[in-house]
Amino acid sequence: MYDVAIIGCGVVGAATAYALSRYDMKVVVLEAENDVAEGATKANSAILHAGFDPEPNTSMARLNVDGIALAKQICDRLDVPYKICGSLVLALSPEELPHLQHLYDNGIANGVPDIHLLSAEETLQREPNLSKTVQGALWAPSAGIISPWEYALAMIEVAVRNGVELRRSCPVSNIRKKDGVFSVSIPSDTVEAKYVINAAGVYSDKIHNMICKPSFHIIPTRGEYYVLDKNEGELVHSTIFQCPSKVGKGVLVSPTVDGNLIVGPNAEEVGPEDRGCTAAGLSFIAETARRSVPGFSLGDSIRNFAGVRANVDTGDFIIGEAPDVENFIDLAGIKSPGLSSSAAIALEVIKIFQKKRVLPEKKKDYKDGRKKIHFKQLSAEEKAKLVHEHPEYGRVICRCETVTEGEILNAIHSDVPARTIDGVKRRCNAGMGRCQGGFCGPRVLEILCRELHIDPLQVLQDRDGSYVLESETKQGGKHHV
Amino acid sequence: MKEVICICCPKGCHLQVDEEHDYKVTGNGCPNGLAYGKEEITNPTRIVTSTVRVTGGIHPRCPVKTDKAVPKKLVPAVMEALNDIDLKAPAAGGAVVIEHVCGTDANIVTTRSI
Ligand SMILES: Cc1cc2nc3c(=O)[nH]c(=O)nc-3n(C[C@H](O)[C@H](O)[C@H](O)COP(=O)(O)OP(=O)(O)OC[C@H]3O[C@@H](n4cnc5c(N)ncnc54)[C@H](O)[C@@H]3O)c2cc1C
Ligand code: SF4
Numbered sequence: 001m002y003d004v005a006i007i008g009c010g011v012v013g014a015a016t017a018y019a020l021s022r023y024d025m026k027v028v029v030l031e032a033e034n035d036v037a038e039g040a041t042k043a044n045s046a047i048l049h050a051g052f053d054p055e056p057n058t059s060m061a062r063l064n065v066d067g068i069a070l071a072k073q074i075c076d077r078l079d080v081p082y083k084i085c086g087s088l089v090l091a092l093s094p095e096e097l098p099h100l101q102h103l104y105d106n107g108i109a110n111g112v113p114d115i116h117l118l119s120a121e122e123t124l125q126r127e128p129n130l131s132k133t134v135q136g137a138l139w140a141p142s143a144g145i146i147s148p149w150e151y152a153l154a155m156i157e158v159a160v161r162n163g164v165e166l167r168r169s170c171p172v173s174n175i176r177k178k179d180g181v182f183s184v185s186i187p188s189d190t191v192e193a194k195y196v197i198n199a200a201g202v203y204s205d206k207i208h209n210m211i212c213k214p215s216f217h218i219i220p221t222r223g224e225y226y227v228l229d230k231n232e233g234e235l236v237h238s239t240i241f242q243c244p245s246k247v248g249k250g251v252l253v254s255p256t257v258d259g260n261l262i263v264g265p266n267a268e269e270v271g272p273e274d275r276g277c278t279a280a281g282l283s284f285i286a287e288t289a290r291r292s293v294p295g296f297s298l299g300d301s302i303r304n305f306a307g308v309r310a311n312v313d314t315g316d317f318i319i320g321e322a323p324d325v326e327n328f329i330d331l332a333g334i335k336s337p338g339l340s341s342s343a344a345i346a347l348e349v350i351k352i353f354q355k356k357r358v359l360p361e362k363k364k365d366y367k368d369g370r371k372k373i374h375f376k377q378l379s380a381e382e383k384a385k386l387v388h389e390h391p392e393y394g395r396v397i398c399r400c401e402t403v404t405e406g407e408i409l410n411a412i413h414s415d416v417p418a419r420t421i422d423g424v425k426r427r428c429n430a431g432m433g434r435c436q437g438g439f440c441g442p443r444v445l446e447i448l449c450r451e452l453h454i455d456p457l458q459v460l461q462d463r464d465g466s467y468v469l470e471s472e473t474k475q476g477g478k479h480h481v
Numbered sequence: 482m483k484e485v486i487c488i489c490c491p492k493g494c495h496l497q498v499d500e501e502h503d504y505k506v507t508g509n510g511c512p513n514g515l516a517y518g519k520e521e522i523t524n525p526t527r528i529v530t531s532t533v534r535v536t537g538g539i540h541p542r543c544p545v546k547t548d549k550a551v552p553k554k555l556v557p558a559v560m561e562a563l564n565d566i567d568l569k570a571p572a573a574g575g576a577v578v579i580e581h582v583c584g585t586d587a588n589i590v591t592t593r594s595i
Binding site: 474 | 542
């Protein structure tokens, strides 16, 4: 019997597991996919929003501002790439200037630090590659960019290291409660727990409705993106937003922590599994983004992807114990800025346990912190020393991103081990570069086979069923020469 | 009149071949294109590049090719023949794996040592 079962291991489930792992309690995380961070957490804008967008006095406003302050501390502690690059919201016509004032007022009410309004000249001085039609901007220096999957991975890794159990490929299909104990059904097993935390993203309404009265409805809303090559990465140095307008709301242009440029997203209501890109969506994004940053080259696009937001018909994040089922805690409808807010959302769970007076003592032997080897970032002397001691760091597997075999082995043997080619990619960047795994993919596949003692035909690109190899070639073999 | 793209050099001239006038070629940038254009319409041929299964080597397959072009219509038959091969390592680069493949005057040869 567990004290807590967390359903879903996106950034919200991971942050919650990390927060709870400090306390002397038995926690299990049940994730439907074969890896963590497979939902919205791996496919979003990767912005640490400053917090001027949410309406004052909402959960979103408070948790966003608190969440990014916490995120910065956690990233420093757990070696997660992030950068406080600041963000600009542009007014591209005089009519848009009042909206900047509105966002400024929101920001002040929400407690966003150091925001101010810039003139057109000041804006262009900061970012010379913006459209010359810019009339002014809202500058928020506390905003940043982050590696979203690594943020989630780092938190769940430390949680697992400290005793949290993570069970992947465990989609929850039913929840029952008897004599104060929940029975959570997963394939060929049932997990018993005193508390259930619903962090199931776009499926958080389905999980809620398995045991509670329906009280909200998720509206899956897709956003599509371009990722441009690093030679476009210097076009802007901060995240560039536009004011919402008739043609578009929320299309941004931003550097990424890896030095690429990201352009997107649109917003379209779809099904929860609709993660495909569309020609119409992509051309809308490109056209809209050019209003603010006219000069990017789509010839340098290396990847398109789409993520699905868990928008919710009730508006604000839904955080708290369900009114009709004691000890069932929803962390539902965590749409944007959910990534930014996740660490603060996790602390809300701690507060709920505190309020119920059920929070146990902290673990005495808690092992926080995390350090990774990023071979590319080492000095020449450090590289030489490392290669000398561990020759596997002398073999570069991903040439675009300079990722060595040593780093891939670390990914495969980490606390939350990579089991797929994209699992390796999310943990050490192999395949993230210009060729998108065209060259290193087969070599990562070989390493996975060797380390996991599996047949090449069993290796998955990513989600269940995504086999890379169909069958062996040249199966005859009857004529020996 | 048939349109083909010459594959003899990277220039890739767009050739017009006139079947009604003894396969007269126009659009070529050099004489290679003349011969290629006529042959591509009358008797198209290809070098086949593929692999064969290997036992006892450092890799499970070895790359091979035909040492001459073979008639295009025989390519499936050549692939069938390659499917049946089990090459025993070691083998030198250029070693003959199948002589006179499918009754042609081409041999299948390895393109690396294994
Ligand atoms: C296009 C887009 C852009 C965004 N941009 C930003 C941004 O720039 N900044 C920001 O702060 N936020 C942004 N967000 C929001 C942010 O990405 C999300 O709020 C955050 O990732 C939500 O995390 P989560 O853990 O709640 O959900 P998810 O990451 O979706 O995780 C939910 C998990 O639950 C699992 N699950 C579902 N059903 C079950 C089941 N039955 N049993 C077990 N497990 C289950 C899923 O497999 C999944 O892993 C954006 C979102 C999108 C889609
Ligand atoms: S015709 Fe001559 S120049 Fe033109 S592609 Fe063929 S070989 Fe090259």
